[in-house]
Amino acid sequence: MVAGGYRWWYIDALSDDGRHGLTIIGFVGSVFSPYYARARRRGAAQPEDHCAINAILYGPGSKHWAATERGAGDLQRSADQLAVGPSRLRYEGESLVADICEVTVPWPRRLVGRVKLTPSARQPLQFPLDPAGRHHWWPAAPSARVEIDFEHPSLRWQGHGYFDSNWGEEPLEAGFTHWHWARQSEPDGAVSVRYEAWPRQGEVQQIGRRFAVDGSSLDIDVGQVVSLPPTLVWRMPRPARGEQGLAVARTLEDTPFYSRSVLSSDGSGQWDTVHESLDLDRFASRWVQFLLPFRMPRFPRSR
Numbered sequence: 635m636v637a638g639g640y641r642w643w644y645i646d647a648l649s650d651d652g653r654h655g656l657t658i659i660g661f662v663g664s665v666f667s668p669y670y671a672r673a674r675r676r677g678a679a680q681p682e683d684h685c686a687i688n689a690i691l692y693g694p695g696s697k698h699w700a701a702t703e704r705g706a707g708d709l710q711r712s713a714d715q716l717a718v719g720p721s722r723l724r725y726e727g728e729s730l731v732a733d734i735c736e737v738t739v740p741w742p743r744r745l746v747g748r749v750k751l752t753p754s755a756r757q758p759l760q761f762p763l764d765p766a767g768r769h770h771w772w773p774a775a776p777s778a779r780v781e782i783d784f785e786h787p788s789l790r791w792q793g794h795g796y797f798d799s800n801w802g803e804e805p806l807e808a809g810f811t812h813w814h815w816a817r818q819s820e821p822d823g824a825v826s827v828r829y830e831a832w833p834r835q836g837e838v839q840q841i842g843r844r845f846a847v848d849g850s851s852l853d854i855d856v857g858q859v860v861s862l863p864p865t866l867v868w869r870m871p872r873p874a875r876g877e878q879g880l881a882v883a884r885t886l887e888d889t890p891f892y893s894r895s896v897l898s899s900d901g902s903g904q905w906d907t908v909h910e911s912l913d914l915d916r917f918a919s920r921w922v923q924f925l926l927p928f929r930m931p932r933f934p935r936s937r
Contacts, residue, residue: 635662635663635680635681635682636681636803637678637679637680637681638663638674638678638679638681638803638804638805638808639663639681639801639802639803639804640661640662640663640664640665640681640800640801640802640805640806641661641662641663641681641799641800641801641802642659642660642661642662642665642799642800642801643659643660643716643723643797643798643799644657644658644659644796644797644798644799644800645657645658645659645730645732645749645751645780645795645796645797646658646795646796646817646908647749647751647780647782647793647794647795647796648793648794648819648896648905648908649782649791649792649793650791650792650793650794651791652905653693653694653791654691654692654693654694654782654789654791654793655691655692655693655886655896655905656690656691656692656749656780656782657688657689657690657692657886657894658687658688658689658690658723658732658734658749659686659687659688660686660687660688660716660718660723661684661685661686661687661688661718662681662682662685662709662711662716663681663682663684663685664684664685664686664703664930665805665806666892666917666926666930667684667686667703667926667930668923668926668927668930669684669703669927669932670683670684671805671918671923672923674805680706682705682706682709683705683706684703684705685703685704685705685706685708685709685718686701686702686703686704686718686930687700687716687718687719687721687722687723687732687734687736688700688701689701689721689732689734689736689745690886691745691784691787691789692886693789697886698738698743698745698787699738699739699929700734700736700737700738700739700745701739701929701930702719702736702737702930702931702932702933703930703931703932703933704718704719704932704933705933708933710722719735719933720735720736721733721734721735721736726750728752728753729750729751729752729753730750730751730752730753730775730797731748731749731750731751732748732749732750732751733748734746734747734748734749734784739928739929739930739931740928740929743786743787744786745784745786745787746784746785746786747782747783747784747785747786747789748782748783748784749780749781749782749783750780750781750783751775751778751779751780751795751797752778752779752780752781753774753775753777753778753797754775754777754778754779754823754847754848754849755775755777755847755848755849756774756775756849757772757773757774757775757776757845757849757851759772759773759843759851760772761773761829761841761843762839763800763809763810763813763829763831763833763839763841764809764810764831764833764835764836764839765833765835765836765837765839766809766833766835766836768802768803768804768809769800769801769802769803769804769806769809769810770800770801770802771798771799771800771829771841772798772799772800773798773827773843773845774797774798774799775795775796775797775798776796776797776798776817776825776827776845777794777796777819777823777824777825777845777846777847778794778795778796778797779792779793779794779795780792780793780794780795794819796817796825796908806914807914807915807917807918808834809833809834810831810832810833810834810912810914811832811833811834811913811914811915812831812832812911812912812913812914812915813829813830813831813832813911813912814829814830814872814873814874814875814909814910814911814912815827815828815829815830815909815910816828816874816875816876816897816907816908816909816910817907817908818876818897818899818906818907819906819907820906822846822847823846823847824844824845824846824847825844825845826842826843826844826845826854827841827842827843827844827845828840828841828842828854828856828857828875828876829841829842829856830856830873830875840856840875841856842854842855842856842857842875856875856876857875857876857877858875858876858877858878859873859874859875860874860875860876860877860878860880862874862880862881862882862895862897862909863882865885865888865893866885866888867888868888868889868890868893870888870889870890870891870892870893870911870913870916871911871913872893872895872909872911873911874897874909874911876899876907877899879899879900880897880898880899880907881897881898882895882896882897882898883895883896883897883898883905884896884905889929890916890921890922890925891912891913891914891916891917891922892910892911892912892913892917893909893910893911894908894909894910895908895909895910896908896909897909
């Protein structure tokens with residue numbers, strides 16, 4: 635990987651009963667790391683020195699969050715595995731398995747368990763996110779089943795999952811001012827994904843794609859501009875595209891520069907859409923960089 639670059643592998647899932655959610659992101663070159671940003675300001679910074687597996691469980695009235703950054707000495711990476719410290723993502727046959735062993739913040743609690751994601755079909759398609767082709771998105775498994783089995787906290791559930799990967803040859807904030815993204819589950823098992831990204835150079839980039847359970851896919855219109863309210867605490871804007879009627883069912887993450895929400899598309903309150911909004915000008919600001927270490931501690935170098 636090039637200096638200043640990044641790659642991440644992203645899993646999210648919602649339980650069949652609509653009560654629980656999960657997000658796991660494996661980073662090499664953690665794009666939201668204040669330590670990586672500081673190293674880049676000093677000169678060429680290697681992404682392998684800034685790795686993390688961010689694991690989050692969402693439940694009724696609860697959240698377990700872990701995102702400990704580690705250095706190259708704690709990274710093991712191959713074609714079928716990414717291990718950062720005691721946690722790892724690996725392929726097991728057709729399934730992607732995440733073995734999580736982390737400590738949460740701000741209250742230190744163990745977060746230990748396994749997530750198994752089994753795709754309905756794998757996707758070979760990859761999409762550039764900027765006119766220069768320096769940032770890419772690969773929707774590896776837009777439609778999947780997920781099994782959750784955690785020891786700490788004691789928790790088991792099943793649901794619908796999603797898996798993708800992004801990578802870039804420069805810091806995310808160097809390429810974009812902001813973006814938003816959403817994936818919507820449909821009754822037949824298909825998933826519609828809509829991306830809208832504002833690069834620092836060139837025109838707004840829009841991607842709309844519908845992925846069927848059998849692996850086929852087709853372009854779709856990104857839809858109308860949907861007015862969603864900003865987040866309550868940090869007033870993060872939540873621009874969205876899709877059909878009118880989208881409404882916020884629950885805000886999962888409300889941070890100074892980023893939001894993650896679950897939306898309802900039909901007014902019933904049933905979760906069927908995961909939406910994320912990112913403001914990279916806010917992320918790069920000095921006051922946000924000051925706050926980030928409180929949510930993203932760095933583990934001392936192992937060797």
